[in-house]
Amino acid sequence: MPPANRPEKKSSLANKILKQLPLADKTAVWGTLGTIRPLLSFEVARDVQSLLDAVTDKVVEYGTIINLLTNRTNGQRQQVAEGFQDFTQQDLLKTLRAAVSGNLETAVLGLLRPAAQYDAHEIKAAMKSPEGGATLAEILCTRTNQQLQEMLDFYKHDFKLDLEADIAVSGTDSFFKDLLLALIKTSRERYSGVIDYILIEQDAKDLVHASGGETGRLDERKWIGILTQRSPEHLNRVFSLYHKMTGLQLEEAVAKFFQGDAQVAGLTLVSVLRNAPLYFAIRLRQAVKGPGANHRTLIRILISRSETDLLSIRAEFRKQYGISLYSFIRAETKGNYRAILLGLCKAEDL
Template identity: 70%
Template sequence: MSVANGPERRPLADEILRQLPLADKTSVWGTLGTLRPHLSFNVEHDVQALLESVSGEAVDYRTIIDLLTNRSNEQRQQVSEAFLAFTKQDLMKTLQAAVSGHLEGIIVGLLRPAAQYDAHVIKTALKGLETNTLIEILSTRTKQQLREILDFYERDFKLDLEEDIVSATSGLFTDLLVALIKGNREKHTRVIDYVLIKQDTKALVDASNDGEAGQPNGSEWIRVLTQRSPEHLNRVFSWYHKTTGFPIEEAVEKYFQGDMQEAGLTLVALLRNAPLYFAARLYQALKGPEVNPGALARILISRCETDLLSIRAEFKKHYGISLYSLISAETKGNYQAALLGLCRAEDM
């Protein structure tokens, strides 16, 4: 993935994030989300408002969108439970019957618990073999979040995720995905281990020429990339560049092919700068040959309570236009209103 180089000076929030492990940034990212718990939250009021929004002659889309994009996921779960208790109807099914198109996808995503939403996205991504989507979810969730995803996957589909991965993929790509769902990435200790940096760099260099017929030892690459902290790996990447004369991205392109190459490049991009990666994905979704509504909804829903402010900052810095403005220009209608509700505000 190609993105322009930004200025060397970084905002304080970005510097703090760079000191934290990729999958453990959630607690800090929570302060960088665009969507936070509604301070005047009243579950009974919300249930009544949603019931009225679908009970009149016309669906009140504005109320549905405003309410769901102004509540945290935890609050939305409380509303769903109260709606069921009061009406004996499932809120998600009720709203699905009232809306359609791309807006329906956003409503469903907002009403599912985060881990359940991830499980369903993963299931779809495995069917279509969406490499980037699989890597971005599995590499940016904590060990606990991954456990919850596995539980929802088994509950909703009556299938084991690891078995599904093995049946839907092949080769090193399978090994990489299986390693990621284990959630064994080390936490950043704030101690720079120069000996280990050189050992891991040497392991990658040796693994590049270790296999038969010039094929790399992919297992060693997977071990290093899925077990070390992002902070440590970024130093390994720098040392690898100094040692070999070319960036780690070029090594991935040189030594791997197909799904494993695409997955490796995605993982490296996320390890280097996750908010920038997501900014680039959003830009592609908006400015590609055609708008990609699934990618837009998925990223905004999954990042709105964690690091969407950082993503917005990277977006504006690298593309010269705010995410809010580009969504306004490239989408329309109630779908646009929902996306803007999650994006929240313009970046000047």
């Protein structure tokens, strides 16, 4: 076979293997689908000295900083930050911030903050941006009830403001505003393992009626109530029944009935409920290649999913675009910024 044909065959074989992988919808037996797991040989004092040496030499040792931050969990990084403060009487975040810049600085700051605090600061930045609707939808639609509550606490502590009040007085349209407010109330039900067919049918009918049904009027509050309170397992059955009743996938219905930020938030929520890793895979590519590309989004997703489901996202990215996320990042970025992103991504998917 000519050499030029070999990559194509390899790619085809890889796609077949990927289709058999359960990464997108099952939890691995070892408990996490993240690329970053606790370092077993972790020693705070050693890490503190390594970082101190990296920033006090004549030339900043970027490789040391990147390697350390991308091979420790968030919890371990917080211990290192505390140890650095105790040993030097200096704030590690401020120290490293003075040593790095640009996208690398954004990534370093994201890695050093507790996850919920990082979310709070990303939310605050999005609130100030005219294009922040997608970021608000991404964060608020993809965090657990506990993560949302912790984020709300950090938001209030760091900014001396209440996020619910900030959203209430924002200039966003009513559906988008009401959806965000409903999400931060952290009232989504947990799946009990019992399939409630009566409620599934009722919710599907309610969505049909809320879409215009017999009245011809869109009932936004009914949409919000169902999408923000029911468990993902329940809602996926509702979505299937809605499709049978109307001929529309729920994503098609959202695109048809809503506009602007309301449509973005609705599509985000439905996409996450269906297949969160696929949603993030698409969002990652858009962050680099799509209209309004934003590397801050690329950084945020890699950091926020690195301890939960980045392996699943990598698998979905490979299936969706025919290239590994690792190769995509390597081709689209450069320098120390590329190194820290690849450190989070970890490996190729062949």
